[in-house]
Amino acid sequence: MRLMNFSAKGSHEMMRPSTNRKNPMANPKDKSPENVPGPYYNDSTCLDCGLCPDLAPQIFRRQDEGGYTYVYHQPVTPEEIALAEEALQSCPTESIGNDGAG
Numbered sequence: 001m002r003l004m005n006f007s008a009k010g011s012h013e014m015m016r017p018s019t020n021r022k023n024p025m026a027n028p029k030d031k032s033p034e035n036v037p038g039p040y041y042n043d044s045t046c047l048d049c050g051l052c053p054d055l056a057p058q059i060f061r062r063q064d065e066g067g068y069t070y071v072y073h074q075p076v077t078p079e080e081i082a083l084a085e086e087a088l089q090s091c092p093t094e095s096i097g098n099d100g101a102g
């Protein structure tokens with residue numbers, strides 16, 4: 001089951017790629033250790049709901065033993081960035097961030 005929240009904004013607004021967006025809720029000082037370097041990351045508050053790896057399996061991967069998800073591929077294409085942004089906006093625990101790190 002995919003959890004999606006399209007109620008607050010139109011889907012076009014949510015899908016707009018934004019590589020400079022800062023997410024004040026996810027904590028860049030609490031990144032999961034497996035995150036690859038780059039702007040997008042998951043922090044340790046991930047509850048392993050499965051939404052982001054289901055939505056964008058090319059970007060997010062589950063750490064089976066730890067029970068959390070991390071970024072194993074930084075989005076590059078507009079399509080990947082849109083999926084990462086959708087996951088960021090949809091995460092129920094606001095555990096996905098974009099700190100703009102290069």
Ligand code: SF4
Binds near residue numbers: 049052068
């Ligand atoms: S980061 Fe958020 S959306 Fe992704 S698995 Fe964890 S809780 Fe779910």
